[in-house]
Amino acid sequence: MSDRDEKEAEFIISDRRPRYDLDEPQSSPAEQKKDTSADERARAEKDPSFGEGSTIRKEKESPTPPPSNEAGLDQILALLSGMVLNHLAFDPETRRPAPSFNIREARFFLGLMEAFQEAFRDKLPVSLLDNQPVDVDEAPRLGHIPAILGGMAISALGVDPRTGRPERPPDFESSKLLIDLMDTFLREGEPVMGAEEKEYIKDMIYQAKMYFVSLKDRKSQG
Missing domain, CATH: 1.20.58 (Methane Monooxygenase Hydroxylase; Chain G, domain 1)
Structure with missing residues (x-):
């Protein structure tokens, strides 16, 4: 074996996969499963809460809670905004309007969003409300x-x-x-x-x- 091979062997990370630089025999999958089951039984005897096993471990490994599936008014507003974007979409490669592009449809859904905001103003988060509308000095024109x-x-x-x-x-x-x-x-x-x-x-x-x-x-x- 060359000096280069010996140096490379030093950097092998010790994970749970078989390592080529170890001479110890690897146990079969059946033996590994048996050993694992024995370990789990031993832990269950010492820790009663271990019965829920994988659930507890996953909660510790993933502290971020999953997104809520609870329906809310803000989700309706988000869906309406998605409709607007769908009708104002463009192809990023060609920089031209997508087949779904339709200004009138986008304007329709924008109107729905404004009506929705007014109807549920007291039930929506403040960040989603137009509390300070922008004053338009003049009507849109081609210039x-x-x-x-x-x-x-x-x-x-x-x-x-x-x-x-x-x-x-x-x-x-x-x-x-x-x-x-x-x-x-x-x-x-x-x-x-x-x-x-x-x-x-x-x-x-x-x-x-x-x-x-x-x-x-x-x-x-x-």
Whole structure:
């Protein structure tokens, strides 16, 4: 046997499996079962609570209690939210809407969630209630979409769009995709938007692209 084999044998972990570096004969499965039964009987004589055996051991090994199967109102709310997500799902590989994507259905279940919250407000946890609703200054319009995409593009570069401070390493690939989506939105939406809104979107795209190029140049030089 080589020196390498001898060193490897020293690192064999002593578990309950047969070890190749021991010369002692291994007992048969029947003998092992017999010995185990004898040990359990001996323990049962000394400890009356050992009669419940495996249950007690499992409780000690797994201190985390199993999830409760008790039905609750919060579970209904969670199921409704799952319906919303199902109708707003997208394929993470293609980054396109999934076959189940349906805005009207998602809006329907969102409405159900709001009605559910109001009906059972005194029975739901405070964390699940809209105690401080967000005030919407203006109705949604198409111009909000490229604005959101622009904020996401800056965020993908690792920068907080609200403060302009870097927070994490930039993801140039994701940022480029979001900027390209802004370009696509402008190109496809030009016939249905006014001149002022188009100029606003063009300005956002320009700023996002300049920020992208500036950060990438700084990254390559550093």
